[in-house]
Amino acid sequence: MPRPGKNSYSDQKPPYSYISLTAMAIQNSSEKMLPLSDIYKFIMDRFPYYRENTQRWQNSLRHNLSFNDCFIKIPRRPDQPGKGSFWALHPECGDMFENGSFLRRRKRFKVLRAEQMACKSSPMMHYFHHHHHHPGSKLGTSSGHHEHPAGPASTVGRIPHFQGYGGITCAQSGGFKHPFAIENIIGRDYKGVMASGLPLTSVMHHLGYPVPPQLSSVVNSMWPHVGMLSESMGGVHVPASSEYAPFSVSAKGLYHNANGQTLPAVPLPIKPTPSLGPIPSLTGLQSGPSQLCSAVSLMEKSDLLEGKGHPLHPALLLS
């Protein structure tokens, strides 16, 4: 409980996890992607709590960016000076917070190096795949990487390399909704809003493609602290110390642009997508239907690598 006299809520730890905060920042940006420093800035601007102990929370935040598959790294274009890459939300990281809690997700978003799937039919796909080419072979051989804690062996599973950025399965399976998609925000009512109810809308939305402003307003009502513009956009900004008081805001500023002018950086996400070693029960199914792919994508590399959980838990198979 905040002490009456002093900085009541302002200095309190916001009820959001780093994943939420980061997603908020990204979601709020015009391009739907931000360099690390801007993510920091966004958070510090709006949550006084995070103006302290920066070393600590920023380390945690970076950890989250790397560790969670729901965040993807997008390299800068040569003509875009600056350090580091841009961070964006994975198009398919659906319902992370469908339980309404932004402190704890119901389930993690996991990407498996399944990438292929004939899903490239989606217009969105070439945002990610320049040359979708990927030999159907995929992980067949997989780069070893057993989960044996064999000391130095850790280098085995390396495989940086992009090209693959595994995991973008198409949304056609029908179930996907990204964390801050209107579907998740307005709950069941979204069906009435989404004409076709297709997830593509969400994808476009967070990739910065033009999206009906109404949708944006929903986002705003959901994230009162977010304010309408990130500082990087140089817009009016919400009083940094805004408590958790909701405020109305026209969604106008959010997606105002997105057309030609400022192209997103090279559409070439590069999540190393670990060659999740040979997942025995899985390898045989590789060529399976996208649904399987989708389901599988729910696994998180950490879980797999650490041997937590079961790759093919029944619950994951039914889409």
Added chain:
DNA sequence: CCCTGTTTAGGGCGGT
């Protein structure tokens, strides 16, 4: 050197 990223490790906590 500092910033950015990746990775490992361990503790806390809530849900089942």
Added chain:
DNA sequence: ACCGCCCTAAACAGGG
């Protein structure tokens, strides 16, 4: 109790 998610610490590599 166990599992899954979150937080923090810390080592370390690479780049500007």
